[in-house]
Amino acid sequence: MDAGRLASGVPFTDLPDPSASVSLDDLVERLRRLKVWAGDPSYDAITERVNAAWRAAGRPASELARRSTVANCFVSGRRRFNTDLVLAVVEALHPDPAYVNQWRQALRVVTGESEAVAQVRVLDELPQDLATFTGRVRELDRLRLAAREGDAVVISAIEGMAGIGKTQLAVRAGHLLLRDNEVDRVLFVNLRGFHPDDTQPPADPSAVLDGFLRLLGVPGHQIPYGLEARAEAFRHRIAGTRALIVLDNAADAEQVRPLLPRTKDCLTLITSRRSLTELAPAIRLAVDAFTPDEALTYLAGALPDIAEGPAKRIAERCGYLPLALSLIAAHIRNTPGWTLADHADRLDERHRDRRLDSGVEHALDLSYRALPADRQRVLRLAALHPGQDFDAYAVAALTGDSENDLEALRDDHLLQETAPGRYSFHDLVRAYATGRAHDQDPPAARRAALTRLYDHYLATAAAAMSTLHPAEAHRRPAIPPTGLPAPDLSGREAATDWLDTERTTLLAVAAQAGPGHVTRLAQVLYRYFQGSSNADALIVHGHALRAANDSGDLGGQAHALVGIGIAHLRMGSIARGVTCLRQAVGLFRELDEPGGQALALTNLGTLAERAGRLDEAVSLWQETLTLFRRAGDRSGEAMTLNGLGGAMERAGRYPEAIAYSREALALAERAGNLHAEAFVLNSLGFGEMKAGELGPAGEHLRRALELFRRLGSRAGEATVLDSLGLLHTRLGRAAEAVGFHEEALVIVRENGDQDGEVHVLNGLGEATLAADRPADAIAHHTAALVLATELGVRGQQALAHAGLGRATGEAEHLRQALALYVELGAPDAEQIEAELAALQNAEAVGG
Template sequence: MCPAPAPLPDPGQAVTLDDLVERLRLLKVWADAPSYERITTGINAEWAREGRPEAEMARKTTVVDCFRSGRKRLNTDLVIAIVRALHPDQGYVAQWRQALRAVAGEIVMAAQVRVHDELPGGEQDFVGRETELARLCEAAAGGSVVISALEGMAGVGKTQLALRAATRLASAHPRVLFVDLRGFDPKQPPAAPSAVLDGFLRLLGMPGTEVPHDLPSLVGAYRERAAGVLVVLDNAADEEQVRHLLPGAPGSVAIITSRRSLTGLPAITHLELDVFTAAEAVAFLERAAGDLSLGNDPKALSRIAERCGFLPLALNLIVGHIRAVEGWTLTDHADRLDDRHQRQRLDDGVQLALDASYQRLPEDRRRVLRLVALHPTGEFDSYGAAALTGQDLDDTRVHLEGLRRDHLLQCASGRYSFHDLVREYAAERASDEDPPSARQAARGSLAGYLLATASLAMDVRYPSDTRRRPRVEAAKTATPELTDPDAALTWLEAEHPALVTSVEVGEPLHAVQLSLTVFRHLNRDRWSTALTVSTWALAAARSLGDPVLIARTLHDVTAALLELGRPEDALHVLEEAAELLRTTDDRDGAIRTLVLLGVTDTRLSRFREAADHYYQALELNKATGDQAVEAHILVNLGAVEERLGLNSSAARHLERAQRLYADMGDVDGEAWAIDGLASVEIELGRYDSALEHFTRTLNIYRQRGNVDAEAWCVQGFGLLFSRWGQRDRAEREYTRALAMFRELGDRTGELYVLNGLGEATGDVALLTEALTLATELGSVDQQARAHAGLGHALGSREHYEQAVELYTQLGAPEAEPLRALLATAL
């Protein structure tokens, strides 16, 4: 008999570059292990057909390097070519491209985007474009869905035209949304549509816990809420980035700008912009010049406009320069630009205008411009700018406002940003004028500020976890007042992109400390981001060689994997953490390892093993006296003991956890414990008490906007009424919970409801769907539950036998009554 073929390696399960390299090796084996020479020849033949020059062809040594572990980076282009040479399936190659982006962090970086519910400050000196403005406003007047695609080269004024039109239209729309999609940002990838939709939905009033995670659900939720909304999608990369962001609701308007021709969009008003005409450029300068003396050349404004190439961005920058220089005539400005051009110091209008504006600034303001250009995301508030420059906060604000008035910075919602070309220019100036040590010091100061402020915000927002987070130095520059949980959350959300980027690009110790500090916040509802950030931190911890830090980052990787439904992968990670901690005296780390092992065992339906781990954790925790940790363990233990039929013990543990959380003032923890207690009371037949407890926790979850917990509570009501014999109420509650879980994308919750609703109604289709989903998710106890339900609904001995086998394997109490039923009734 021929052996079964090896499975095709799945790149999507890779967490690190070494994981990808290992899968690349497995793919080579799967493809009958061709020689590196043969792979290289195949790649070059394909590249030659694509027209690549000889100088760019692959070499055998570089191909071999892609198969070596320990790489800090991979040549994505070459790896994709290798995959195509080994298995030229388009779908499989796409999986590798996605995995490479995810491991490299590009997907996570694309998910870091700021959205706004107000328009950035428009320019007061806007002139020209009247024809285009009229067409845009006329198209929107009908109140139908309007898509206006504005296209043109960088600096041609697309954004300003879009903002001008949006300003005119805003009064007719209840909400305005704005986002820079970063389609052509030199330092960051284009914004992911899912991240933009996430932000838009939050601005439109949807609680973060309700925001869906898959793109189709995000689009559906957005379009349900976007009636009458005006959306400005600035700097789009292509049609695909924009397509999902179109509101598509009655009365909504979308205005899009891009350097590319977006011919694939159903544009009602489609405008391609060029530079100003000579007359428009002069009119722009005339309005800006105001009463400034013309001098002896009547054509001075025409000369200035020509030197700026009639490009709106360049003209706008020159305006800032003209206004700020006292005692000069317009002829003086024109002569200066002619002189600089003749000496060929600059080669286009934007650089000419930028240099004129920059040279006019006082040195301390130039320094501010140069250093804020080093911000990793290019968007910052005054505190972040003060950290980069090391200046007093008030002085920093004065400089930022001065740069904004000179059109070198933009501002929206209290946060500053650059036009792409201005940022690139300022960064080049920093590279030329600030020594590497000064630039490194600025980045280090910002990193320290972000870490210190994030630590403060997390302590305020999540006080029960304070002891587990690293203690860090206070910031050396000004920090915002974060005295209440809402203010702390607002700061964490506003700085989310900067925090994530700071982990990726920061020094190893900073990356580890920052990741450990903000992990709980990330792992609330941004599980993929939490996994990527903790994986970056893990690499940094390994470079430091500190076993405690490595173990703690491994814990965070584990927690993220569990949230993503990957318990088998989590188990392997935990095994490494446990091995490392055996060489240390880190009791807290050992306790967390045991707790995570318990959670992992629970997800794998290994309830006895989970209980053992929780009891070990409780014993270790006695020496620390940490009540928050004790309460957390007790709730998890109570849930496991319920599954094992140890209901009296589970009730005692959950009651103590409730008291501990109440003493600590942890409302969320107390509700979690009460929820678990209600479930145990159902098993004990205390239906009135269970109803009282579920009602109490439901009110808490609704008050705090915790929709996921609310859905589980509603599921609990369904189970309660089903056991209580109130079928109609059970069916009603289960149906509500099913809709909630499906909207949330919580497949585990959906599985529990399908089984419960199938039990309550005897619906074979629902139970069959539950069995399929349980098998897909690897949930053995829910597979057994579905088999038991099908056995009852169909009178099937086969299904009952399957349920008994699975329940016996789990050590679950449900096995005995089913075994007795098989012996007597069937």
């Protein structure tokens, strides 16, 4: 194939844009185009470039790429990508960091990694110290000295040496520093740099910073959006404290760099299998296996009585690795009647007979074989769990049995307890247990276990949503209970906590389960993700759309398209959002589903209204109203009436707007739909504010805010905070107005809600001008104008021009605002005309 020409013969000169990809095949096609763009190098040449970069980054020879795996990246029809390799290929073809990052983001969206990388657990305490911790005296002395000197510390393992004890060394050092009063507080996170399951990619540093800031006392709605802003907020918050920050299992320097506090008062301990040479200045410790003497000391402390000869043989067969020794010690304690020599002989036999490669594998094999058969099965099936951690209910679903002795597996060092009642695996133990599951459990048995697990999460999520949004049960598929043990989610707090705790797992289930589970799970979680994270919504509905396409499920496709479309609209991708919603309308019409059709049309009406096409919006909502009434959906009917009220408010017909909102409120209350009630209360309060009824407006807006906060809807909370800001500007309480708008701005940016951001920026501009801060007002209205123009929100463009005219005194802005308001048929035109005339008269008098 000639350079600059695709296989189809079509010339190609532009650098491919990965962000337009919606599937793995799309990405493969763009990777092929990139190869052509780069001069069409051979696979051998690309492999050489990739491996040269990886060697320079410290990768061991065992992890270098083969030509066949590189070539396979360019093959379509894939179900999964090796993200690390694809990014390395992209960098080999076009080594521009910004372009490589575009691919990283596109891969996360298309492969469903966005939620996986964004979900990470952070702790404000260290894991439990090991009573049997042995040796490492020199390393500990260096770490404690570094703490006194205020240096950042990197603990780097020898290449490929997992289980060497890096984490335990960091944990022991941390406990000693706390004991010696060298630090005042702790932040700990497992960055998942080398998780054996490729559905658990390295954690996103932005998500880690979100967790750190929350632990440092920053309310969620005050956490900024974006990596750089969060890193700066973290450094500001941590400055002046004597904090120990433990970044465990780091993938590379890029993941770690934003998490460094950059203050001498804080000590950062980083563990990694890589040499992080870029993070200077730092002390670097290459952690090796125990010395023979340290291994004997460890065994002497872990066992009641040892003989030196057999102990030496055991230590040697374990490769002097701390993890292997801890597993062997637990096995020996649980094997009464065997002498230490018996255990040493057994290890020798297994080494000869099975040619096991590592001490950890020796130890795991013996520990596993010593377990009762039922506990072996629990360990194998638990390793199939797709999430970062799990509870007893999930294991009961996997095994089909409520009796699972997870505490015993924890005591045997085969499971780790990450929090009360929640468990996880060491990476090496998970890999071993997964291998045993594939060896011992037939594919049908493994599929049955995972099906029970997916049923469990689907049913439990449905129970949680029924508690939180009972009035919308008719919009969700009916999910029967599984009959297996499940948590009690009848209380709102319990339901919310379960959803928040299991969010990572729910996204993993959406990525891995079959079409029937995925499409229903997406419909069940529609409201939860819509009110919390647009990125989450894109991922779960994206998985549902792919599954529905694969299975020919038109209804599943339509529902997924609605979820994707709404998320795109909120994130500012208007064209994508409209396309998805129109496709959904067509599918719902084909299926004769009036409720689904109405749901899509009402959002298209909202978009038309915000673009200033009021007649089109009203027409769409009137059609929507008929469809919701046909479907018997009172909640939908209420929200449509609410939309019609909004249209009347835009037209300046305030009494009609208020009447629509009151009718909608009565419907929402009768339906028992708190979510719809909160939205209608906001609209009612906003209409009353525009009509000059400021007292009732404040009452209704405060009720709406309380409801949204009780429901945990961040998007709804931001909408009402913006309305309260506008109200307080009109009340002459500018400082309070600024505070409301600033709270709203944090939330809309956190949610990636660009449409909401435009409204808040214009409101903030009005409030800061009222607070006699014209420079701030100009900045906010200018930002609003840029964003509104990008999104095509013409009413907000007009509002931004009007605000700039008032803040700068420039007539040109007022003239542009007037032209837009006249074009939109908005009543605001009269006020702008008066302001423009007054300004021109003042200029004439002054002249």
